[in-house]
Structures are given as structure tokens and as C-alpha cells.
Amino acid sequence: MLRSRKIRFIEPHGRPGRPFNAWIQRWPLLGPITLASILHRRGYDVAVYNENLSGSVLDNPKAYEDICSADVVGISIMTPTANSGYTLGDRLKTDAPETTVVFGGVHASFMPDEALGHGDIVVCGEGETVIESIASGEARRGIIRARPLEDLDDLPTLDHSLMYDFEKLLALCRRRELYELPVMASRGCPHGCTYCSVTRMFGRNVRRQSVEKVHRDLCRYAERGFRHLFFYDDNFVSDRQWTKNLMERLRPMRMRFNAQARADLHWTDNSRRRRDEGLLNA
Structure with a gap:
């Protein structure tokens, strides 16, 4: 039986000491969770790492080994998290050259040439209409300007549990x-x-x-x-x-x-x- 292609998404951590970190630790980006939910329903081996919750994947040997063994790694960046995302992309290109590194999110959408210097693919805009071609290996290089999803009813019910340490986040709320x-x-x-x-x-x-x-x-x-x-x-x-x-x-x-x-x-x-x-x- 063919192995399911392995896809990992990462939300990088913010810059140390910034008040914004308290927000992004409690409420993760929905882009990685949405794309992971889509691919999980289609049979891919998929998971999300949120560094604001779990810590830097570069400091977690088990997590980093898992990421380096992925076929595709998607890194979603905002401006406050872009530098840490770029650092991670650069490391992956050295340590896992066979892995396709994809940047997406607001910052990458507005600064695609900058982001492409640290990865293989940049998705500008909403990723739902192109994620299958990227995950399957059909798309491997360049800037992709994605067509917006017209019918949002096509989205699956989100599976937040695909994010590592989601139960840890819930435990912080006691119930x-x-x-x-x-x-x-x-x-x-x-x-x-x-x-x-x-x-x-x-x-x-x-x-x-x-x-x-x-x-x-x-x-x-x-x-x-x-x-x-x-x-x-x-x-x-x-x-x-x-x-x-x-x-x-x-x-x-x-x-x-x-x-x-x-x-x-x-x-x-x-x-x-x-x-x-x-x-x-x-």
C-alpha cells in the first residue's frame, strides 16, 4: 500500500517579550487548521505545530525530526512572526532538502518575493483552492496566486485537535x-x-x-x-x-x-x- 504523503503545518512563534504573544498563544491562526482539516479528510498524514503554544520546533528534537521527514511543510506567517518563520525555512532547506517548504499567510501574501527567498513555494491569498496540488507534489516551485474559495460551505468542520498540544491549551482554561x-x-x-x-x-x-x-x-x-x-x-x-x-x-x-x-x-x-x-x- 502506498504511504500517505506527510504534510506538516507550522505557526511560528512571535518575537520575545511582545504583548501580541499572549493573544497568538491563546487563539491560533485558522489557516493551518483549515488546510490541515481539508487534507486530513482526503487521507493525508497531517498535523499542525503551533510554536506559540508548544515552543520552538528547533528546540524540540522529536518535533523537528518529524517535520524534516515531511513531504511538505507549510509555514504561515504574519509580520510579527515572519523572521522566525524565515529562520525555520532556511534551516529546513539545509537539514531537509527533499522537503518542499511553503510559505503562506498575510505577510507572505503581501511580500511574496521576500518569502520565496526562504522556501520553495509562496501562496498568495487563500490556500484552499491550491493546497491539493501542493500536498500531492504537483506544484513544487514558485509564487502561486490562489483563486479565492467561492463557496465557503465547501469547507469541512474544523478539527482543532490536529494541532499538537491543543489539549494543553484547553487545560489552561481549566474546563x-x-x-x-x-x-x-x-x-x-x-x-x-x-x-x-x-x-x-x-x-x-x-x-x-x-x-x-x-x-x-x-x-x-x-x-x-x-x-x-x-x-x-x-x-x-x-x-x-x-x-x-x-x-x-x-x-x-x-x-x-x-x-x-x-x-x-x-x-x-x-x-x-x-x-x-x-x-x-x-
């Missing part, structure tokens, strides 16, 4: 139901603020999962013992009717959630009632 599980139901924002990178990354045409799809996923998370969510959506209330319909589905589930919205959000009676019921923090 599983107290952890704000990161999820995402839409991409993009209609406003295009000058200081924000969201529209350059995801566009101003907001794409949303159907309320039915989000509800199915939330039911699965509830079955896993989670009762508190953190929607990473860039603007959770840009479509008020969609938000209202989703909150109606959430109300009987008694699941609390945090979400992001513009500061000038006008609290309607419905939104205020949900907040008073303890369902919504924004």
Missing part, C-alpha cells in the same frame, strides 16, 4: 467549555478602511457560509464539549439579516460567542437582547 474556540463563517469586509489589510487579503465582497452550514458545524463543536466561540470574521454584522438568523439558531443552543464589528455598530433591539441573554460579546 473545555470555557475556551473560546476560534471559528470563521465569513471572509471579507465591505468598508475598506485605509489602515486595515482585510480587504487586500479577502476583498470587499463578503463571502459567507450559509446559516445552515454554520449551525451544523456549531452542533459538532457542541458535541465535542465546546460552549464558547470566537468568530474570527472580520465584520460579523456586515449582513444584519444573516447575523440575526444565525443568532436565532444559536439561542436554543445556549452557546456564548465573541465577534468583531465596527465601532460605529448600532445596537438594535435584537442585538441588545442577545447580549443581555449572554450569547454575544462584541
Whole structure:
């Protein structure tokens, strides 16, 4: 029987002493978890290392040996984590020359030539439409400008347990139901603020999962013992009717959630009632 191709994703650690580290330790990037969930469903040997949670893989011989034996290593970087990601990419090209090193994430999308100097492939934009060609070995070199995923309902329910030490993260909250599980139901924002990178990354045409799809996923998370969510959506209330319909589905589930919205959000009676019921923090 043919061996399943081995894919490892890494979220590098931030620079020491930065306040941002406390945030990224508690709430991981969803890009690596999403891509890992897709490939896991397709039969790949896949896992995610989060250095903000587990420590540097370069200081963990067992983890580093596992990574060096992978067919493909995907490194997702933001600007605060780019240097550590580049250091890791450079080491892998020396210690594991047969491994394809792929950079993705916001920083790599905006600085692809810089990132390509430390790896084999750079994915600009959303990786879901190209991850299969990379994981299978079909794509091996260069800058790939990925086509955005049109129908977000095609995404699988996220499997956060594919991230090493996820149970350790939950233990920090004492009880599983107290952890704000990161999820995402839409991409993009209609406003295009000058200081924000969201529209350059995801566009101003907001794409949303159907309320039915989000509800199915939330039911699965509830079955896993989670009762508190953190929607990473860039603007959770840009479509008020969609938000209202989703909150109606959430109300009987008694699941609390945090979400992001513009500061000038006008609290309607419905939104205020949900907040008073303890369902919504924004």
C-alpha cells in the first residue's frame, strides 16, 4: 500500500517579550487548521505545530525530526512572526532538502518575493483552492496566486485537535467549555478602511457560509464539549439579516460567542437582547 504523503503545518512563534504573544498563544491562526482539516479528510498524514503554544520546533528534537521527514511543510506567517518563520525555512532547506517548504499567510501574501527567498513555494491569498496540488507534489516551485474559495460551505468542520498540544491549551482554561474556540463563517469586509489589510487579503465582497452550514458545524463543536466561540470574521454584522438568523439558531443552543464589528455598530433591539441573554460579546 502506498504511504500517505506527510504534510506538516507550522505557526511560528512571535518575537520575545511582545504583548501580541499572549493573544497568538491563546487563539491560533485558522489557516493551518483549515488546510490541515481539508487534507486530513482526503487521507493525508497531517498535523499542525503551533510554536506559540508548544515552543520552538528547533528546540524540540522529536518535533523537528518529524517535520524534516515531511513531504511538505507549510509555514504561515504574519509580520510579527515572519523572521522566525524565515529562520525555520532556511534551516529546513539545509537539514531537509527533499522537503518542499511553503510559505503562506498575510505577510507572505503581501511580500511574496521576500518569502520565496526562504522556501520553495509562496501562496498568495487563500490556500484552499491550491493546497491539493501542493500536498500531492504537483506544484513544487514558485509564487502561486490562489483563486479565492467561492463557496465557503465547501469547507469541512474544523478539527482543532490536529494541532499538537491543543489539549494543553484547553487545560489552561481549566474546563473545555470555557475556551473560546476560534471559528470563521465569513471572509471579507465591505468598508475598506485605509489602515486595515482585510480587504487586500479577502476583498470587499463578503463571502459567507450559509446559516445552515454554520449551525451544523456549531452542533459538532457542541458535541465535542465546546460552549464558547470566537468568530474570527472580520465584520460579523456586515449582513444584519444573516447575523440575526444565525443568532436565532444559536439561542436554543445556549452557546456564548465573541465577534468583531465596527465601532460605529448600532445596537438594535435584537442585538441588545442577545447580549443581555449572554450569547454575544462584541
